[in-house]
Amino acid sequence: xxxxxxxxxxxxxxxxxxxxxxxxxxxxxxxxxxxxxxxxxxxxxxxxxxxxxxxxxxxxxxxxxxxxxxxxxxxxxxxxxxxxxxxxxxxxxxxxxxxxxxxxxxxxxxxxxxxxxxxxxxxxxxxxxxxxxxxxxxxxxxxxxxxxxxxxxxxxxxxxxxxxxxxxxxxxxxxxxxxxxxxxxxxxxxxxxxxxxxxxxxxxxxxxxxxxxxxxxxxxxxxxxxxxxxxxxxxxxxxxxxxxxxxxxxxxxxxxxxxxxxxxxxxxxxxxxxxxxxxxxxxxxxxxxxxxxxxxxxxxxxxxxxxxxxxxxxxxxxxxxxxxxxxxxxxxxxxxxxxxxxxxxxxxxxxxxxxxxxxxxxxxxxxxxxxxxxxxxxxxxxxxxxxxxxxxxxxxxxxxxxxxxxxxxxxxxxxxxxxxxxxxxxxxxxxxxxxxxxxxxxxxxxxxxxxxxxxxxxxxxxxxxxxxxxx
Amino acid sequence: xxxxxxxxxxxxxxxxxxxxxxxxxxxxxxxxxxxxxxxxxxxxxxxxxxxxxxxxxxxxxxxxxxxxxxxxxxxxxxxxxxxxxxxxxxxxxxxxxxxxxxxxxxxxxxxxxxxxxxxxxxxxxxxxxxxxxxxxxxxxxxxxxxxxxxxxxxxxxxxxxxxxxxxxxxxxxxxxxxxxxxxxxxxxxxxxxxxxxxxxxxxxxxxxxxxxxxxxxxxxxxxxxxxxxxxxxxxxxxxxxxxxxxxxxxxxxxxxxxxxxxxxxxxxxxxxxxxxxxxxxxxxxxxxxxxxxxxxxxxxxxxxxxxxxxxxx
Numbered sequence: 001x002x003x004x005x006x007x008x009x010x011x012x013x014x015x016x017x018x019x020x021x022x023x024x025x026x027x028x029x030x031x032x033x034x035x036x037x038x039x040x041x042x043x044x045x046x047x048x049x050x051x052x053x054x055x056x057x058x059x060x061x062x063x064x065x066x067x068x069x070x071x072x073x074x075x076x077x078x079x080x081x082x083x084x085x086x087x088x089x090x091x092x093x094x095x096x097x098x099x100x101x102x103x104x105x106x107x108x109x110x111x112x113x114x115x116x117x118x119x120x121x122x123x124x125x126x127x128x129x130x131x132x133x134x135x136x137x138x139x140x141x142x143x144x145x146x147x148x149x150x151x152x153x154x155x156x157x158x159x160x161x162x163x164x165x166x167x168x169x170x171x172x173x174x175x176x177x178x179x180x181x182x183x184x185x186x187x188x189x190x191x192x193x194x195x196x197x198x199x200x201x202x203x204x205x206x207x208x209x210x211x212x213x214x215x216x217x218x219x220x221x222x223x224x225x226x227x228x229x230x231x232x233x234x235x236x237x238x239x240x241x242x243x244x245x246x247x248x249x250x251x252x253x254x255x256x257x258x259x260x261x262x263x264x265x266x267x268x269x270x271x272x273x274x275x276x277x278x279x280x281x282x283x284x285x286x287x288x289x290x291x292x293x294x295x296x297x298x299x300x301x302x303x304x305x306x307x308x309x310x311x312x313x314x315x316x317x318x319x320x321x322x323x324x325x326x327x328x329x330x331x332x333x334x335x336x337x338x339x340x341x342x343x344x345x346x347x348x349x350x351x352x353x354x355x356x357x358x359x360x361x362x363x364x365x366x367x368x369x370x371x372x373x374x375x376x377x378x379x380x381x382x383x384x385x386x387x388x389x390x391x392x393x394x395x396x397x398x399x400x401x402x403x404x405x406x407x408x409x410x411x412x413x414x415x416x417x418x419x420x421x422x423x424x425x426x427x428x429x430x431x432x433x434x435x436x437x438x439x440x441x442x443x444x445x446x447x448x449x450x451x452x453x454x455x456x457x458x459x460x461x462x463x464x465x466x467x468x469x470x471x
Numbered sequence: 472x473x474x475x476x477x478x479x480x481x482x483x484x485x486x487x488x489x490x491x492x493x494x495x496x497x498x499x500x501x502x503x504x505x506x507x508x509x510x511x512x513x514x515x516x517x518x519x520x521x522x523x524x525x526x527x528x529x530x531x532x533x534x535x536x537x538x539x540x541x542x543x544x545x546x547x548x549x550x551x552x553x554x555x556x557x558x559x560x561x562x563x564x565x566x567x568x569x570x571x572x573x574x575x576x577x578x579x580x581x582x583x584x585x586x587x588x589x590x591x592x593x594x595x596x597x598x599x600x601x602x603x604x605x606x607x608x609x610x611x612x613x614x615x616x617x618x619x620x621x622x623x624x625x626x627x628x629x630x631x632x633x634x635x636x637x638x639x640x641x642x643x644x645x646x647x648x649x650x651x652x653x654x655x656x657x658x659x660x661x662x663x664x665x666x667x668x669x670x671x672x673x674x675x676x677x678x679x680x681x682x683x684x685x686x687x688x689x690x691x692x693x694x695x696x697x698x699x700x701x702x703x704x705x706x707x708x709x710x711x712x713x714x715x716x717x718x719x720x721x722x723x724x725x726x727x728x729x730x731x732x733x734x735x736x737x738x739x740x741x742x743x744x745x746x747x748x749x750x751x752x753x754x755x756x757x758x759x760x761x762x763x764x765x766x767x768x769x770x771x772x773x774x775x776x777x778x779x780x781x782x783x784x
Binding site for chain 2: 234242
């Protein structure tokens with residue numbers, strides 16, 4: 001682990017980086033009371049608009065805000081151009097991989113990935129085998145988590161290809177910044193992000209089943225008690241599509257319909273924010289009350305498009321992650337632009353031996369875990385925790401991977417005592433339809449506790465507006 | 472509009488209206504009870520349970536009918552799904568489920584009503600002081616309705632809440648009339664003789680109809696005219712005729728391919744109010760008339776659920 005992390009705003013000797021210069025001047029000119037007042041205003045507006053996380057949580061009727069920090073995370077044009085090119089390349093390769101895995105499995109035959117790693121993966125869905133999806137696109141919406149370790153040095157932490165969330169915060173953070181500090185948007189040339197819902201709708205329409213000229217799109221939510229319900233309602237409203245629950249949909253004549261006050265209306269594309277397991281009680285989990293009985297059969301008949309497709313989890317699983325650079329080379333014949341974090345696969349004896357020797361400096365993750373659970377952060381763990389984790393690893397090494405502890409970059413945030421650096425990551429949203437579209441920037445998440453590397457909102461992370469400066 | 476969305480909108484306003492009507496009904500019960508000059512009017516409080524359909528749930532928890540017991544059961548008892556608190560909660564839950572369809576003013580009004588009632592102490596209805604609480608419930612309902620009409624887009628997003636309001640109100644008016652007439656005008660009494668003026672004027676006040684009665688009839692209060700006002704006057708906002716007029720109009724707006732039979736039945740029922748005479752109703756029996764009305768109103772609710780909403784189980 002590096003002694004000091006790379007800071008987005010300042011260099012190690014304290015000089016402001018050129019692309020932050022104008023903002024730093026502005027910040028220095030703002031009286032503390034003004035910033036405090038703006039912070040209160042932001043809280044008030046977020047509360048009133050009901051922009052919340054964990055809607056309807058444990059305590060009945062209470063809703064929690066995700067903390068919003070006013071100092072933007074700024075990327076300059078050249079840096080973003082590199083990231084965007086890398087993201088396109090990576091998502092193209094991932095979609096190619098999914099198409100291959102669910103058809104001829106060339107990459108397995110060529111021996112680049114052990115077949116068992118894929119075919120015995122719980123995220124692999126045999127139901128998808130041989131099925132053609134419109135445009136060959138599986139992951140229409142990808143939320144790729146990136147971290148920076150140094151100048152121009154970005155790593156992909158995770159490719160979220162199932163139901164990635166957070167884009168509503170990206171949009172609301174921007175709206176809030178424009179409301180609080182309009183002068184900043186006059187003095188900076190900031191790439192807009194407001195067209196995301198429009199672009200998403202366009203992408204969803206272009207992947208409708210063949211022969212549908214004016215497709216009806218609906219957003220499928222698990223319901224008002226889901227922690228991301230705010231985002232589901234927000235996106236549906238912004239796109240002008242119906243926000244449906246499983247009970248609103250039914251299957252008849254090999255088609256999916258929604259129940260409306262004017263009778264059944266056919267649906268062609270479902271942007272589903274519901275995991276594979278819950279989609280169709282006839283095909284997957286039988287106890288699911290959230291899905292639509294018979295949906296899979298319509299899907300297999302090619303008469304409904306699901307975005308994302310079923311079975312994309314096999315490509316963003318941590319046990320498959322180490323092979324993504326190989327996918328880029330295999331399918332695209334290119335060298336990967338974005339780095340993978342070096343990963344030890346503990347099912348391999350050599351990797352296991354290395355990891356067990358270096359547990360105090362590694363991050364160990366469960367292959368199928370997510371959200372920061374089931375994870376050991378070596379440098380931050382006690383001896384006892386390390387020994388406990390060691391036993392779990394030895395008992396089932398194939399359930400774990402290990403990675404070096406990355407030094408995530410920091411960005412200044414407002415804290416009680418003034419301004420201090422905190423670790424951040426970046427989740428850009430990559431949309432794949434007829435072409436790949438990326439709204440500049442993404443969601444910047446920030447760990448609010450000093451020194452913490454955990455940015456997940458379920459574990460006390462906050463967010464920032466993300467600026468991509470145009471030349 | 473999604474059927475589920477329409478269903479939530481409809482029940483949101485139905486539950487709000489139900490809370491208001493419960494408050495009105497309990498208010499009149501308490502006022503009439505006070506007219507008994509120190510005697511506890513157990514029959515009146517038992518009648519309140521009947522009107523609210525809560526006899527069984529009450530007797531499960533209480534041995535005998537007392538004013539305090541009935542008041543608590545029908546206002547703040549969270550175990551009783553028909554209590555005012557539970558109605559306001561149900562209204563809020565329905566609103567929450569379709570928050571994206573509501574204007575922010577409407578959502579905030581309904582949410583605020585719920586938050587405030589949740590925080591208030593049940594003891595506000597103890598003793599003889601419940602009046603302020605009933606008044607508050609009534610005014611919150613007025614506010615919700617006003618914000619609905621004043622801010623919602625004038626399409627199905629307005630029509631379904633309105634439909635819920637009027638079906639609920641018709642049901643409630645018929646129930647109150649049935650029970651109160653039974654108590655105040657025993658069979659064989661003269662419908663043109665008021666007997667106890669104060670009881671009848673209290674009943675009128677419970678429907679905000681005392682001043683209306685004076686303006687319409689400019690004469691002394693008689694049971695016959697009270698019944699006529701509550702049942703047949705189409706310009707009286709809480710009358711059966713007015714409610715059914717509204718239901719018929721709203722149905723015409725939301726009509727779909729399946730709803731023809733429902734429209735026919737609403738029209739048929741409404742025409743009996745439109746062309747009916749109070750003399751004939753009394754001749755046939757007011758209780759029989761109201762029982763028949765309630766059955767037909769329940770049939771309409773079920774048919775509307777089937778045609779447009781989420782069918783009732």
